[in-house]
Amino acid sequence: MWIRRLEVEHWRGLEHVLLDDLSPHLNLVTGPNESGKSRVAQALRFGLFESSRGAGRFKQDLQTWGGSERPRVRVDFELAGAAWQVEKTFVSQQHQTRLSTANRAFEGEEAEARLRELLGTEPGSTTSPASGAQLGRWSLLWVEQGRAGEEPEVADNSAIQGGLHDRLVREVGDVAAGALGQYVRRRAREEAERFYSQGLGAEKKRLKEARSHLEACSAEREDIERRIAAIEDDARTLRRTRMDESDLSERRAVAEAERGDARKRRDDTRELARQLEAVTDELTRAEAAVAERRKALGRAEALAEELGTNEQRREQLQAELDAAVREEAETSSALAELRENVVNAETALDELRTERLRLQRLAQARSQREELARLDARLEEAARQDTVLAELRTALNELPEVAEADVMALRKLEREQVEASARLEGASVRVRLQTQRELDLDGERIEAGVERTFLVDRDRSFDLDGVATVEIQPGSGALESLRDAVADRKADLRRRIEALGVKDLEHAERVRREREALVSREREARHRLRELFPDGREAARSWRDELAAALAELSQSEVPPDLDAALANIETDEGEQNARAKAARDRRDEISARAEALARRVADLRSELKGIDGEVAQLKRQLEGDGSVARVQEACDAAARTLADVVARRDDIAEVFKAAGGDTAELDLQRAEQAVAALVEQAGEKRDLRVALEQRMNDAGASSLHEALQDAASAGAAAELDLARLEREAGAARRLFERVEQAYGAAQAQLAEPVIRRIQPYLEQVLPGARAHLADDFALLGLQQGEAGSTERFDQLSGGTREQLALLVRIGLAEVLGEDEPWPLLLDDALVNTDPERIRQFQRVLFAASRRTQILFFTCHGPLFDATGADRVVPLEPRPRRH
């Protein structure tokens, strides 16, 4: 189908607009705002899709405000090779629709119905504009102003879906199962959603309840089992408690019998204990008496024994005293002899010592003489050195005193003088005179052929043999100061030389070297003198005098020839004699000490003997006073016999006491009483426990736990079965649903592919490298940049890109839908968000698409579309809106 011509009259302020000679390809309707583009587009829409019947508000609005003319539209179109005209007048009393073709015409409702049939739309309401669903494919093909960026609504439009589906099924083959496929899809979803929430994320109440019911059953069963186990436990405890009670009763009877026995034994032992106490007192007394007697006997026996011991001791002391007295006498005699020996030895020693001293003095004189000779030799050398020193000092005194500094000063002065002379010479004139013949020069005759040179450093005139006078003025008379300088330097040097007393600089240097040599020799001589007498020569001289005097004294003594040997012998003899004298002294001292010790021993023995004599006398007196040992012994024996009697009695009573339990009887009774008390207490506890358990068992007997347990078990089993059945059903529903969705999605993806294939070349023009993503219901998902690029969601794209992409999808879908019969595409200001550059790219798309599909492109940016290559351009003039 394509629209050939459109005529609009009295349409919302448009008096008359005619678009004729429209192309089946690309038609550009341009015009500024308010030129009526959108009103023309609206008229075309009303002409094709809205019934002329009825006067709904939306139709009344078509009428020009204040005007009375009815809005009218006429559309000429060609469909399936036939030319058609439809003419409609709105807001009219009658049905004002006329549809005509070459040989037929329809009026009114028939015309509307026929038109709907031709265009594939559904009848709509007369009170509101046709909906997208009623418009079917046209809702996709017609883009109203400002809606280009919206996604084409395909999902909710069964006509488009059906059309696309039929179209694509033919193209891609068997991809879906039509109405049955949709039914199965819906039912599979319903089945799955019986058990799961939408999206199959969570289980629904039914499954949850079955699960929680099973858990509740299990919990109840476990609770009952616990209660039964508790009762069983109580039953076992009760049985044990009863046995324990019986056992305790027997044990208590035994314990009480034992307590009776213990009590009797305790009473018996109390009486025996009293008797035992009495006999024990008696025993104590008897033991005291025996002890007393035995003590007296012990004392008597001790005195007798001590007396014996003392007498024995006295005899022993007497013998020791006698022996000591004898030894003392012998020692005194030996001591006198030893003292004499000591005197003799010491005398001999004194003689030897005197002789040794004499010999030592002779040896000393000999060495002093040798020392005196060495001193004299050194003094002589010193005298020689003194002479040398005097000579050196004279020579030094004779030489002028020229120091190193003086020589340096002279050298400096000479240098200055030479420098002054050089400066003068440099400034002088050298005059060379060569005589050609003999002549007088300044009165001096000079032979021919002689060459004379004159250095003229001051104005001078030469008289040349009276023939000529030559005047020479070097430096034009300025050499005076140089000459003076030379004279000054010379005078300075001369004065200095004279002051030093030398002839010239060379002399001065020689004098200085001589002086240095003399000073060096003087230093050496002095050094030798210090070496000869480090302590001074006077000390040496007085030492010599002392030696000489000492030797003078000794010169009388005779020095034996073997003085050293004699001295050695006498020292050996003296040592030996000294040892002998020491031995004699030691022996004397030893014997002397022995004699003293013996004297003390004799005195001690005598004193001790005297004491023993006193003690013996004392003991004898005591023994005579206390009586004899035999008497005391007799009294002691009597006391012991009494004691033995008492002990025998005591043992008899103790034996009976022990047999009766002794000291433990009281404890035994306490133990028995406590044992009885403990058993009574235990029995009480057991009784209380038994009563409580009996009560509990009695109470438990009233409940039907066994039946309840079976109920719970059965309910659990039923719940388990129910849950298993539900889970199985749910699993099947879920798997079916997932598989249906998966297969359906795959089929839809297959269906979307041809649309994408058609869009892709256009997309390449506008967005090179991009690929559109369509959902299974052709909804735009987004745009992928490049093969592996990320996909941007449609709603996140820029307004311009959204607009372009949506238009491309419309074009693609229009091409799919218009495979048999192309349907016109109306785009009213469809690229308002697109920049000029992209518009230029889009023009290619429009042109290419219009080769298959008629495009009516309304725009207010005419110049931007100059290069579109439109087949027909219809400029609209600005028309002021009249309402």
Added chain:
Amino acid sequence: MRLLHTADWQLGLRLDFVGGETAARLRAQRYDTIRTIARLAHERAVDMVVVAGDVFDANRVGRDTLQQASDALATFGDLPVILLAGNHDALEEGAALTRLPNPPAGVFVPTGPEIVEVAGVELLLCPLQERHVRGDPAGWIPGRGDAERIRVAVAHGGALNFAEGVESVNRIEVDALLAKGVDYVALGDWHGTYRVNDRCWYSGTHEATRFREQAPGNVLIVDIDGPGALPRVETVPVARSRWLRESVELAEDADAESMLQRLEALPEKSWTLLRLELSGELSLAGRERLDTGLASLAASLAHLRLKAEGLSVAPTAEDLASLEQEGYLGEVVRGLRDEGDIDALRLLYRILREAPTAGG
């Protein structure tokens, strides 16, 4: 001498797995069958009734159960009824048998191993004091001696090792017992009627308690002419409920049809409990029909326990043709079939069958 031997009444057993009113009927029937036994005892003029253990299912039964037991026992009148404690109602503290409210005059509950004389017969009674007794509960029974009386031992436990692999407790040495000169051993514990030998029998339970029991629902009328004489034992059915076990292999859909017809024809279905184990392979349609048929059968039976894990559904070529769809549904069917997801396939089958247009 004639006695009636019964055992394992298991009073207090709830049978709730049956569910609803049927369970209540079955519970009540356990008491009614005692009344049936009482009538039989009177009719057959027995000298005594011995209940060889497990009168109650547990010691923790409620008063209601005890009262119903007493009421049922009352129908025996003055007839001596020996109630022996078994492992389920052992004579522990609070044992159910010791809590019977107003037991009838003829009821006797031995509280320990004892010998009593009833109608000139020496009864050797071996109640269980505890649930599990190690050793022979009847080991204490003395030899016959010089007594010229019929000797009947009543005991509860395993004469055979019924539970293979489980350490044996309450084990009764029957041969040793008979060697001591016992004329008849009345045993309880095994729920099916079972002859150990000429002188030793299990009567089994009077009403079955589970499907796996062999020959339950009887009592034994035992006649012993005199000491040493061989007892004459007659098995008398008393149970009202029928517990059936069926294991059916279904090779094709027609097998399921014939099985359903046969089961539908069962007598007294309201007293019949059926454990049906199915195996084999059916078509989807066959399985659908089977499920419908079994649902109908379950409504008429007292209880139907179905085990159909062994029954697989193999979509036939016809099934698959009916499921075969164009487009993505074809993919769905192929995918489910390849994965053998029969449940999902069946659901799809149902959905397609319910489709408004004839899609499947």
